[in-house]
Amino acid sequence: MAVAYLGLGSNLGNRRENLESAIRRLGEQVEINVTKRSSLYDTEPYGKTDQPDFMNMCVEIETRISPLDLLESVLSIEHELGRVRKEVWGPRTIDIDILLYEDLELSLDDLSIPHTQMHKRAFVLDPLSEIAGDAVHPGFNKTIETLRKELEAGETNL
Numbered sequence: 534m535a536v537a538y539l540g541l542g543s544n545l546g547n548r549r550e551n552l553e554s555a556i557r558r559l560g561e562q563v564e565i566n567v568t569k570r571s572s573l574y575d576t577e578p579y580g581k582t583d584q585p586d587f588m589n590m591c592v593e594i595e596t597r598i599s600p601l602d603l604l605e606s607v608l609s610i611e612h613e614l615g616r617v618r619k620e621v622w623g624p625r626t627i628d629i630d631i632l633l634y635e636d637l638e639l640s641l642d643d644l645s646i647p648h649t650q651m652h653k654r655a656f657v658l659d660p661l662s663e664i665a666g667d668a669v670h671p672g673f674n675k676t677i678e679t680l681r682k683e684l685e686a687g688e689t690n691l
């Protein structure tokens with residue numbers, strides 16, 4: 534079984550319910566077990582700031598499916614939960630990002646693992662540190678907790 538970490542975010546509708554529904558649906562997929570979940574973080578919008586506050590969290594999953602099949606699965610759950618892509622970085626009922634998948638480094642048109650921006654975003658590193666503080670980011674060879682502390686201190690990775 535592969536261990537992977539996903540980042541979830543919602544800033545439209547009932548954010549908590551959207552996150553809970555996403556986690557339930559993930560666990561209902563064949564060959565995906567949700568094994569850990571972080572607490573919920575109420576976060577200010579980053580990047581495109583004129584949109585509602587987000588609720589963010591991370592989960593650990595164990596899975597037999599490949600990264601690309603996992604991507605297909607999370608995109609279909611986003612669609613089922615009413616995600617409509619109107620504008621880039623716009624508000625969404627649910628966003629599910631694949632952050633880490635084992636120690637894999639992968640760069641395809643539609644999927645990069647580790648997630649290319651995860652080390653720059655407190656709304657990812659704060660919840661991820663709770664459940665995977667000792668996991669190593671294969672691109673930086675640093676733990677998630679180290680990356681979190683460096684971001685907090687304003688030390689730049691790439």
Ligand code: X6L
Nearest residue numbers: 542543576577578579580581587589622623656
């Ligand atoms: C310059 C320009 C610097 C754009 C950064 C950052 C763009 C983050 C997009 C950026 C830039 C993003 C969430 C969010 C978004 C979320 C919170 C994104 C995609 N998703 N803010 N902003 N939580 N708090 O899940 O991450 S849009």
Ligand code: MG
Nearest residue numbers: 542628629630
């Ligand atoms: Mg995202």
Ligand code: MG
Nearest residue numbers: 628629630631
């Ligand atoms: Mg996404």
